[in-house]
Amino acid sequence: MKYKSVEKYIIELIHNGSLNSGEKIQSIRRLSEEFNCSRSTIIRAYKELEDKHYIYSIAKSGYYVVEHQDNQDSNKENFDFLSAVPDTELIPxxxxxxxxxxxxxxxxxxxxxxxxxxxxxxxxxxxxxxxxxxxxxxxxxxxxxxxxxxxxxxxxxxxxxxxxxxxxxxxxxxxxxxxxxxxxxxxxxxxxxxxxxxxxxxxxxxxxxxxxxxxxxxxxxxxxxxxxxxxxxxxxxxxxxxxxxxxxxxxxxxxxxxxxxxxxxxxxxxxxxxxxxxxxxxxxxxxxxxxxxxxxxxxxxxxxxxxxxxxxxxxxxxxxxxxxxxxxxGMFSKHLKKLKLLYQKKIKILLFYCNKYLGRNIRYSVPNNGFFITIYLPVSVDSTQITNTLNANNVHVKDCKDMYLNFNNQYNSIRLCASSIKIDKIEKGIKLIAQTVENMKIN
CATH class of the missing domain: 3.40.640.10 (Type I PLP-dependent aspartate aminotransferase-like (Major domain))
Structure with missing residues (x-):
């Protein structure tokens, strides 16, 4: 698929140093001309790169390179509320x-x-x-x-x-x-x-x-x-x-x-x-x-x-x-028993700290199990903007805009996933999310 070629091209530019952290990348129009493809193809490629934390967007400005993991301080904490994959410690x-x-x-x-x-x-x-x-x-x-x-x-x-x-x-x-x-x-x-x-x-x-x-x-x-x-x-x-x-x-x-x-x-x-x-x-x-x-x-x-x-x-x-x-x-059933108990524990801890730090002013979903919750943001806090801000601080969440047919402020939300985050990082991660929401409400 053409968008994969575009995605690979941008990743190579980032890895070889041609594009640096914070640097603006080519516009959708310019890159579509360079690759001789439709703008929708470039938009698809940029969306994939956003999901993989290579780039982020700023409304009416363009796309910029994220400070990527290879260039980050190895001691900097990472809070992964994004990855919806099994806990690596339990993958058999x-x-x-x-x-x-x-x-x-x-x-x-x-x-x-x-x-x-x-x-x-x-x-x-x-x-x-x-x-x-x-x-x-x-x-x-x-x-x-x-x-x-x-x-x-x-x-x-x-x-x-x-x-x-x-x-x-x-x-x-x-x-x-x-x-x-x-x-x-x-x-x-x-x-x-x-x-x-x-x-x-x-x-x-x-x-x-x-x-x-x-x-x-x-x-x-x-x-x-x-x-x-x-x-x-x-x-x-x-x-x-x-x-x-x-x-x-x-x-x-x-x-x-x-x-x-x-x-x-x-x-x-x-x-x-x-x-x-x-x-x-x-x-x-x-x-x-x-x-x-x-x-x-x-x-x-x-x-x-x-x-x-x-x-x-x-x-x-x-x-x-x-x-x-x-x-x-019988390996699968044995694996599943461990997984069920771990995810039940994680979602309970996640909800406990959401209740503690998000307060009554911010609504969020309350599932009885699984590993997803949705935080419904105040109208003044844009989901894409807060996702990019959190991402820049190594707190990774999912912007829910692409999970709706037609987005509007009524559905301004982000998704948290408990599957990959380590239990000892959940409280600090939720606290950082709550602080970021409050700061953006004020600004």
Whole structure:
């Protein structure tokens, strides 16, 4: 992709000293002319560089180079409330290396051939058993292995459904990967606010009046709010799907962290084959694994397979084999127990210090688990500006602007993630965020 070339070019300029800390980089117009590409390509590249903390933007001024880690004082504290990846101390490198080696021996023939596009049958068998813990009872034929959950979401949002409709509905804010897909979709996209809780009356009005093909949502511990749907909401939404002939993408990316055994999925309540259940292993296991799955009715499977074929012939066989062995040997369940306890502890500590330092004047979401919370900023404090200011002081947070269809001050917010931050740094990090908010309110 062209934007990747632009991104690589800027990174090389920073690393070789051609661009220094605080220095302004080329304008979008000038760089688009230099690379002979559209401005949107340059904007995409700059957005990627911002997310990776190479550059930051100042409104009506341009883009500037961040003081990068290689040039920073090694003793300077870093507060990572941004990275939504598993805690590095819990990533099972040695166990997974063993599983990789075993997979190479076990699947050596499959590694050198194009395998079944639906995925490795032995992994699907393990997933079938694993999904039963979520009260999802299906057969292997309805489980489709994908190259990450992102691929499944992309295919489903662009797929034709039996209701012969085009319009899409998404929560907002929501996972920026899904938001990027729908923003680039040629069909009409609607959003429904979930900053507090979903308005079921409004949801029905949207279903009733806007010919919705499919609704994308996150079941629990939503990104970025941490919101989870109640059992009543799940049942009611499923009834609306049936009433108005709408399909649902249920992204249950953090369902593994739920301690509540009575919490069910939308899929559990669906008796009309309208819910497609999507699962990822990136947030709870290894982001680089790039393995996800989608559980769907048989009637949708063939169309899904045909569209997946246009993305790739099959998802990485080695990763599939290693995950299958990891699950089969009981290593995954052992890893998950540690992870659940750690993240529960982290989110409680994070919320404790938010309550202590943010006070009553700043609203923030209060999830019961997971690892995301959203801080809703005062109107006078711009989310991009405070993100850049915090970033310059080694406090890394996520600006939520790209998690909305159309941004306005009503949704002025930043996301904190508890997964990568060390427990002993949480208090100081929250204190710095609170102080920065207060300083920017005054100014």
């Amino acid at each position: 490198y040695k166990d997974f290396q063993h599983c990789m080696n075993t997979a190479i021996r076990s699947y050596k023939k499959e590694l050198f051939a194009y395998y079944n596009i639906e995925g490795l049958y032995s992994l699907k068998e393990q997933l079938k058993k694993y999904l039963q813990d979520f009260q999802i009872f299906t057969n292997t034929q309805n489980i489709h292995i994908t190259t990450g959950a992102q691929q499944a979401i992309n295919i489903l949002l662009n797929m034709e459904f039996p209701n012969d409709r085009k319009n899409i509905l998404v929560e907002q804010p929501t996972y920026h990967g899904a938001m990027e897909i729908v923003k680039n979709n040629k069909n009409k996209v609607f959003g429904i606010d979930v900053t507090k809780k979903i308005d079921l009356f409004l949801l029905e009005e949207i279903f009733k009046n806007h010919d919705i093909k499919i609704f994308y949502l996150m079941t629990r511990f939503q990104n970025p709010t941490g919101h989870s749907y109640s059992e009543h909401e799940k049942k009611y939404i499923v009834s609306l799907l049936n009433k108005y002939d709408v399909y649902l993408i249920e992204d249950d990316y953090l369902g593994d962290l739920d301690f509540n055994n009575k919490s069910h999925t939308f899929y559990y309540y669906d008796n009309s084959n309208r819910v497609i259940y999507v699962k990822s292993f990136s947030k709870i296991y290894m982001p680089g694994l790039r393995i996800g799955c989608a559980v769907m009715p048989k009637s949708l499977g063939e169309k899904f397979k045909n569209l997946k074929f246009t993305h790739d012939f099959n998802s990485p066989i080695l990763s599939q084999g290693a995950l299958e062995i990891y699950m089969k040997n």
